[in-house]
Amino acid sequence: MGDSLSVGDIVLCKVRGMEYLHLIKAISGERFQIGNNRGGINGWIGANGIFGKCIRVES
Template sequence: MTGKIESGQLCTVEPIADPTTLAVGEIVLCKVNGNEYLHLVKAVQGARFQIGNNRGLINGWVGSNAIYGRCVKVEP
């Protein structure tokens, strides 16, 4: 399975005013262990979000303070 976004593609990310609007399946820009990544939201549990990739791997849980924005556009 290939990624939803390939390396080098231009992405537009918008800030999230209200993290409670995030839903499973959305692509978010988040900080994990000091690095910034685009990840899929896999589950939501209150103010925590489980993030992972399109290949079925789960990277763990982050708080809403670690999510910077929502991907709203990917250039081909």
């Protein structure tokens, strides 16, 4: 999945045992900096911590 991820993508990831939707803020090799939509940065995770990418939102 790591090859198909870009900065700005919304991803489902696991951080400290909890699952979250986060934005990818930066990419460095196989590591992804994740954060929220209010400018906050939550840290770096590996591709193995990302379980999916949001491709559509329906109301």
